[in-house]
Amino acid sequence: MNNEQALDRIDRDILFHLQRDGRLTNVELAQRVGLTPPPCLRRVKRLEESGVIAGYRARVNPEAIGRGLEVTVSIEVSVSDLKTLEGLEAAIAGYEEVVEFRRLFGTPDYHLRVLVADYAAYEAFEFRKLIGIPGIARVISQPTMKTIKDMG
Template identity: 60%
Template sequence: MNNGFQLDAVDREILFHLSQDGRLTNAELAKRVGLTSPPCLRRVKRLEEAGVVTGYRAAVNPEAVGCGLKVFIDVEIYANDRKTVEEFETAVASCEEVVEFRRMYGRPDHSTRVAVADHAAYEAFATGKLSGLPAVLCYTSHLIMKTIKATG
């Protein structure tokens, strides 16, 4: 870890349990990792303050909120000047359909994951938003057949 922060076996166990269920009470978490509540809480606070634990989120079923179609998109852009790249990234990141967006080393330049209701909604996103951005050279869509494992 940076700045000399070291994780021991108990810290790793705490992280494992919190990643499985971020709503665990401190008492239940302490029980699972073999501590009493006060030292467990101190460890959790230390992990939060060190930036190891960055937040707690609800896992939302995409189908239940009308976003059952998930698509990975590889995007190549023609520009490499900072201003154009930043404008492109800001525009894509602001799209509500985009649930994950990464700048890559090599090709493709960017990898994006979108969640939409159906194929028509994806077509509207791809043709109406993504392909209309000035920096886009090309993009390749990968529709997900089945999710085998997804974490975090």
């Protein structure tokens, strides 16, 4: 299933409900989308097998695990050689504080979402881990004031 045209209204409704609560039973999901359980289960399996549903996971409250400060980080690089960029990406992707990591078109070159306990922990992360990576020219950090919507 490669394009949106292959998804009908019921498929989109199934996705809507599963995105909000991936623990719904098939019976509950079927009731919400107006199907009986067997065809609902077939549709969910088809969505999983085709890659539309990529997986299921638990959403963890960052404050409950001591990571209540979220910082959005923009990184600009000073190099363009592939080996240095691959090393930079491998290093950053390996840090447990980094929960989202994207390469962008244009400037900045990368976007990160970082979760840490507090400002001191973020300062240590930036100065002990990010700043020393070869190829990084500039790091711009923006602590989150308030999360309005998070579908992650």
